[in-house]
Amino acid sequence: MRYLPLTLDDRQVMLAAIGAADLDALYRDVPASARLKAPVDLPMHAGEMAVEREIGALAAKNRAAGQGPFFLGAGAYRHHIPAAVDHLIQRSEFLTSYTPYQPEIAQGTLQYLFEFQSQVALITGMEVANASLYDGATACAEAVLMALRVTRRKRAILSGGLHPHYRETVATALSFMAEEALLLPADASGAEDLLSRIDPETACVVVQNPTLFGHIADLSSLAQACHDKGALLIVAVSEVVSLGAVRPPGAMGADIVVAEGQSIGLPLSFGGPYLGLFATREKFLRQMPGRLCGQTLDEDGRRGFVLTLSAREQHIRREKATSNICTNCGLCALAFCIHLTLLGEAGFTHLARLNHRLAAQAAARLGALPGVRLLNSGFFNEFTLALPVPAAPLVEALAAQGVLAGVPLSRLYPDDAALANLLLVAVTETNSSEDIDRLAAAIAGGL
Amino acid sequence: MLNRQGRESAPTGTSRPAAAGMPGHRGLQLEEPLSFEQGQAGRSGVDLPPLPVGEDCLGGLARQGEIGLPGLSEPQTVRHFVRLSRQNYAIDMGAYPLGSCTMKHNPRLNEKLARLPGFADLHPLQPLSTVQGALELIDRLAHWLKILTNMPAVAMSPAAGAHGELCGLMTIRAALAAAGDARQRVLVPESAHGTNPATAAICGYQVESIPAGPDGRIELAALTARLGPDVAALMLTNPNTCGLFENEILAVAEAVHAAGAYFYCDGANFNAIVGRVRPGDLGIDAMHINLHKTFSTPHGGGGPGAGPVVLSERLAPFAPLPYVVHGPQGFRLVEQAGEPGHAPIGRMKSFHGQMGMFVRALAYMMSHGADGLAQAAGDAVLGANYLLARLSDVMSASFPGPCMHEALFDDRFLKDTGVTTLDFAKALIDAGYHPMTMYFPLVVHGALLFEPTESESRESLDELIATLRRLAAAAQAGAVEDFRAAPRYAPRRRLDETMAARKPVLRWRPAQGGTAK
Numbered sequence: 001m002r003y004l005p006l007t008l009d010d011r012q013v014m015l016a017a018i019g020a021a022d023l024d025a026l027y028r029d030v031p032a033s034a035r036l037k038a039p040v041d042l043p044m045h046a047g048e049m050a051v052e053r054e055i056g057a058l059a060a061k062n063r064a065a066g067q068g069p070f071f072l073g074a075g076a077y078r079h080h081i082p083a084a085v086d087h088l089i090q091r092s093e094f095l096t097s098y099t100p101y102q103p104e105i106a107q108g109t110l111q112y113l114f115e116f117q118s119q120v121a122l123i124t125g126m127e128v129a130n131a132s133l134y135d136g137a138t139a140c141a142e143a144v145l146m147a148l149r150v151t152r153r154k155r156a157i158l159s160g161g162l163h164p165h166y167r168e169t170v171a172t173a174l175s176f177m178a179e180e181a182l183l184l185p186a187d188a189s190g191a192e193d194l195l196s197r198i199d200p201e202t203a204c205v206v207v208q209n210p211t212l213f214g215h216i217a218d219l220s221s222l223a224q225a226c227h228d229k230g231a232l233l234i235v236a237v238s239e240v241v242s243l244g245a246v247r248p249p250g251a252m253g254a255d256i257v258v259a260e261g262q263s264i265g266l267p268l269s270f271g272g273p274y275l276g277l278f279a280t281r282e283k284f285l286r287q288m289p290g291r292l293c294g295q296t297l298d299e300d301g302r303r304g305f306v307l308t309l310s311a312r313e314q315h316i317r318r319e320k321a322t323s324n325i326c327t328n329c330g331l332c333a334l335a336f337c338i339h340l341t342l343l344g345e346a347g348f349t350h351l352a353r354l355n356h357r358l359a360a361q362a363a364a365r366l367g368a369l370p371g372v373r374l375l376n377s378g379f380f381n382e383f384t385l386a387l388p389v390p391a392a393p394l395v396e397a398l399a400a401q402g403v404l405a406g407v408p409l410s411r412l413y414p415d416d417a418a419l420a421n422l423l424l425v426a427v428t429e430t431n432s433s434e435d436i437d438r439l440a441a442a443i444a445g446g447l
Numbered sequence: 448m449l450n451r452q453g454r455e456s457a458p459t460g461t462s463r464p465a466a467a468g469m470p471g472h473r474g475l476q477l478e479e480p481l482s483f484e485q486g487q488a489g490r491s492g493v494d495l496p497p498l499p500v501g502e503d504c505l506g507g508l509a510r511q512g513e514i515g516l517p518g519l520s521e522p523q524t525v526r527h528f529v530r531l532s533r534q535n536y537a538i539d540m541g542a543y544p545l546g547s548c549t550m551k552h553n554p555r556l557n558e559k560l561a562r563l564p565g566f567a568d569l570h571p572l573q574p575l576s577t578v579q580g581a582l583e584l585i586d587r588l589a590h591w592l593k594i595l596t597n598m599p600a601v602a603m604s605p606a607a608g609a610h611g612e613l614c615g616l617m618t619i620r621a622a623l624a625a626a627g628d629a630r631q632r633v634l635v636p637e638s639a640h641g642t643n644p645a646t647a648a649i650c651g652y653q654v655e656s657i658p659a660g661p662d663g664r665i666e667l668a669a670l671t672a673r674l675g676p677d678v679a680a681l682m683l684t685n686p687n688t689c690g691l692f693e694n695e696i697l698a699v700a701e702a703v704h705a706a707g708a709y710f711y712c713d714g715a716n717f718n719a720i721v722g723r724v725r726p727g728d729l730g731i732d733a734m735h736i737n738l739h740k741t742f743s744t745p746h747g748g749g750g751p752g753a754g755p756v757v758l759s760e761r762l763a764p765f766a767p768l769p770y771v772v773h774g775p776q777g778f779r780l781v782e783q784a785g786e787p788g789h790a791p792i793g794r795m796k797s798f799h800g801q802m803g804m805f806v807r808a809l810a811y812m813m814s815h816g817a818d819g820l821a822q823a824a825g826d827a828v829l830g831a832n833y834l835l836a837r838l839s840d841v842m843s844a845s846f847p848g849p850c851m852h853e854a855l856f857d858d859r860f861l862k863d864t865g866v867t868t869l870d871f872a873k874a875l876i877d878a879g880y881h882p883m884t885m886y887f888p889l890v891v892h893g894a895l896l897f898e899p900t901e902s903e904s905r906e907s908l909d910e911l912i913a914t915l916r917r918l919a920a921a922a923q924a925g926a927v928e929d930f931r932a933a934p935r936y937a938p939r940r941r942l943d944e945t946m947a948a949r950k951p952v953l954r955w956r957p958a959q960g961g962t963a964k
Contacts, residue, residue: 001815001819001822001823002814003552003554003814003815003819003823003901003902004819004822004823004826004901004902005902005903005904005905005907006826006829006830006901006904006905007905010904010905011826011829013905014829014830014832014833014905014908015829017833017836017837018829018832018833018835018836018848018849019836020832020849023825023828023829025849026825026828026829026832026848026849027692027720027723027724027828027849028849029691029692029693029694029849030692030694030720030723030724031694031696031697031729033697033728034697034724034725034728034729035723035724036722036723036724036725036821039722039816039817039818039821040594040595040722040725040817041594041817042591042594042595042812042816042817043813043816043817044816044817044818044819045814045815045816045818045819046813046814046816047814048556048814050813051556051560051810051813051814052556052559052560054813055560055563055584055806055809055810055813056560056563056565057580058565058580058581058583058584058587059560059563059564059565059566059580060565060580061565061579061580061583062565062566062569062577062578062579062580062581063569063573063577063578064564064565064568064569065568065569065570065573066564066568070570072570072572072573074572075797075798076570076571076572076797076798078568078570082492082493082521084492084521084524084525086562087525088525088528088529088532089747090558091528091529091532092532092537092538092539092540093532093533093534093535093536093537093539093540094532094535094537094747094748095537095539095553095558095745095747096537096538096539096550096553096745096746097535097536097537097538097746097747097748098543098545098548098550098746098748098749098881099548099746099748099749099750100748100749101545101884102536102872102876102881102882103939103942104873104876104934104937104938104939104940104941104942105534105535105536105876105881105934105937105938106534106535106536106748107531107534107535107938107939108531108532108533108534108535109535109748109749111479111481111531111534112528112531114481114953114954114955115481115482115483115955117953117954118481118483118954118955119516121954122514122515122516122954123514123516128953128954129953129954131749132750134606134607134610134750134751134796135606135796135797135798136797137794137796137797138606138610138795138796138797145649163797165794165796165797165798166797168768168793168794169793169794169795169796169797171793172617172767172792172793172794172795173649175792175793176617176620176649176650176651177649177650177651178651215506216505216506216508217506217508218506218507218508243510244510244514245505245509245510246505246508246509246510247508247509247510247511248510251511260797267562267567267568267803268567268568268569268570268571269561269566269567269569269802269803270566270569270570270571270578270581270798270799270802271571271797271798271799271800271802272571272606272751272796272797272798272799272800272801272802272803272804273606273750273751273753273801273802273803273804274797274798285951285953291749292951292953293953294947294948294951294952294953295947295952295953296942296943296944296946296947296952297942297943297946298939298940298941298942298943299940299941299943300940302471302939302940304939304942305942306942306944306947308944308947308948308951308953309948309951310948311948313641314609314640314641314642314644314645315640315641315642315887316641317641317645318641318644318645318654319644319645319647319648319654320648321641321645321648323645323649324609324612324613324642324645324646324648324649325607325609325610326607326608326609326640326641326642327607327608327609327739327749327750327751327752328749328750329749329750329751330746330747330748330749330750330751331745331747331748331750331751332747332750332751334528334747334748338524338528340516341482341492341517341519341524341527341528342491342492342493342519342521342524343491343492343493343516344486344490344491344492344516344517344518344519345486345488345513345514345515345516345517345518346488346489346490346491346518347491347492347493347495347518348514348516349510349514350491350495350498351493351495353498353503354495354496354498354499356503356504356505357498357499357501357503358499360501360502360503360504361499361501363504376504377504377506378504378505378506378507378508379504379505379506380505395574396574396576399573399574399576399577400576404570404573404574404577407572411572411782412572414783415783429495429496
């Protein structure tokens with residue numbers, strides 16, 4: 001067995017040193033009735049070729065996004081990942097190290113976390129960011145829990161423009177804390193009235209920008225209304241590339257910004273692992289969840305980095321911790337950090353504008369198809385089309401023709417008949433103009 | 448000046464002679480500034496197509512002003528991160544006996560398979576007809592987990608161990624609520640990982656700590672005394688954080704169930720028993736499995752993890768969305784509540800789980816097979832017991848063997864030497880190792896917890912043992928100053944954690960002006 005260095009002889013020598021007759025003797029604390037006498041009913045060990053063949057066969061049953069025109073988004077986006085990113089994250093020193101508990105021999109991890117926190121704070125327009133959480137939805141739930149702690153109130157208002165997975169993740173968390181989540185109905189038009197719902201019991205309002213349906217809103221007056229009533233404004237960003245072109249939440253008065261970082265450096269990977277970004281104001285620092293990396297000096301006066309403010313965390317505070325989180329998404333944060341470093345200011349802003357212009361072209365084209373209506377005026381790289389027919393069967397039919405046309409809203413809201421004809425279309429730098437031509441032709445042909 | 452290192456000619460210390468090249472470089476050990484300190488405006492490491500002609504439709508909300516990101520070319524970026532990488536210790540470099548963390552070898556086949564376009568380039572919301580292989584892989588991994596644990600159901604979506612704990616406790620709370628039972632307390636042994644009490648609190652429970660018995664295990668009498676009609680669950684780690692199997696576990700399970708409570712097992716240490724003992728045979732109702740521990744998905748400097756939760760028949764109906772089922776037309780993904788016989792607690796995260804980790808874990812499981820997994824667990828236990836046996840005369844073992852996959856020592860052997868567990872750990876760094884886990888579990892004084900894992904050869908274990916024996920002898924021989932000065936040979940010497948916490952500097956800021964928009 002290629003992963004096990006001990007030989008039969010080694011095992012005998014070691015057992016002799018221990019003074020045990022056999023391996024089973026080392027398991028003597030296990031009740032005899034629970035000790036298996038034979039291997040469980042699963043296949044025996046296999047070589048690389050056999051495993052590769054079998055798992056490769058499963059992969060081959062799927063239709064990879066890159067096999068044809070592809071326009072899916074709704075919280076996960078297909079962007080080009082520079083080759084250097086995947087090479088660098090597979091360096092042994094990054095891939096096979098643990099959480100940096102011994103900072104003297106983990107400066108590599110700690111420094112990139114510091115750079116990552118700096119990048120996240122800058123692009124969101126916030127003062128501080130943590131070293132990452134699991135994904136956008138869990139980051140959103142952590143943000144709401146933090147808002148409840150900060151305000152000592154019990155109600156969270158969740159916009160109808162917020163991704164339903166984020167809404168459900170928040171609602172699930174709150175349902176176990178006897179806190180209240182007010183889930184507003186799906187807001188396809190972007191005309192939802194949040195201001196009138198904020199009252200002195202409101203801990204926070206959670207909105208997404210751009211919304212699930214693609215609408216971009218100026219959140220300044222909403223932020224003001226929240227602050228007037230002592231509530232926090234939480235802004236979720238499910239397409240982080242948008243921050244290269246759209247005014248960031250921090251500049252519109254957000255108190256907490258959470259984002260899905262997948263778009264920068266991470267493959268679609270059927271939904272995970274992704275990367276939760278979390279940024280806030282400095283005054284809430286000690287209420288933040290998750291790991292934080294901070295700058296300090298070593299005994300020789302050289303700059304170095306450590307995990308810090310751990311008095312918030314579960315391994316110190318146990319049941320009084322700000323969160324139960326332990327693992328963050330270190331390697332995903334590294335991929336994000338490398339990709340954004342490669343992009344730099346010029347590349348990031350250009351990438352964002354490129355996405356937007358391509359999407360704008362596609363929106364104009366598709367919105368002009370007979371019977372099709374574009375629901376958005378302002379959007380980033382994703383927009384909603386109202387079709388004259390239900391979207392899901394059309395998407396299925398186009399998939400059979402090799403075009404993955406978008407996400408039918410009924411996939412996310414199967415019980416909302418008003419959304420049945422809506423199709424969410426995302427366009428990124430990976431889409432060629434030929435892709436857009438094929439999509440337009442396919443939709444026109446399918447109606 | 449004062450010779451703080453106790454070594455006359457060491458090229459360290461504030462008086463380090465300037466090297467001929469960049470300040471701070473020492474041979475292959477290269478200092479690296481922040482990316483923010485080396486960027487140039489207008490430089491980029493990517494080439495993108497020009498913007499198409501057209502109008503913006505950003506609703507008047509275009510970003511204004513500079514963000515403040517540095518500009519680096521590709522070679523600069525590659526060099527930056529390669530230099531950073533070389534300041535890390537890693538499993539691929541040497542033994543990493545960090546107890547409770549399971550730093551085992553990460554096979555590269557798993558990395559290769561997770562990157563197949565059929566998995567990596569797959570959107571989670573594609574039509575189900577286009578992702579049948581992905582659903583089948585999730586289903587197959589679930590099958591392996593159920594067989595290995597002898598449990599009837601598994602929730603696949605939790606993103607890490609602590610997330611799995613939360614999922615497990617939520618299902619317990621939901622099952623109790625469905626029975627009209629509003630129990631308020633969760634019992635957690637004091638030796639537990641900090642995530643256990645933190646999770647119970649987030650799930651709305653009051654946490655009650657149970658002291659460990661003198662043999663490092665839960666005491667049945669102490670447990671029974673605290674069980675009652677208000678206890679929702681016991682959260683017990685098994686094997687526990689002292690590296691011991693809870694030998695009264697069957698009686699524990701019986702007592703918990705007799706009180707109407709559920710038995711949650713923290714499966715962080717499942718790697719000690721996988722293929723040899725099935726949690727379902729121990730009376731457990733729910734247990735998370737850290738795929739990044741037992742099944743070798745890389746730790747990646749702290750994630751991503753994956754924490755599927757196996758569930759008993761009574762808890763299975765409450766498993767979160769989504770989940771994979773077999774339908775007449777192949778695999779189906781249930782993403783909404785409303786299936787008969789199912790009352791999901793809700794949703795734990797976006798989409799369907801840590802697919803990239805699933806591929807890696809399944810590849811690892813298939814490579815080992817039923818026989819190899821049992822052998823791996825056995826070798827891990829053997830290695831830890833070997834350490835315990837070969838070190839017990841010079842270091843103070845907290846409990847007599849046999850242990851499971853990790854060997855626990857306390858700091859009695861350092862008594863009156865002036866050397867602390869921390870100093871000992873830092874000296875181990877100078878000797879070329881990643882230290883053991885220190886000061887955890889909390890139930891012994893100055894804990895040193897070693898988990899060598901099955902990936903270490905006997906030669907490697909012998910070297911580690913020799914090093915530890917030498918360090919223990921040095922401590923007892925009065926070399927306290929050497930210990931206090933360690934590490935000397937790491938990229939950094941000891942870092943001032945107090946300063947970091949008192950005046951937090953958590954991000955780069957430009958030297959003057961130019962604040963971020």
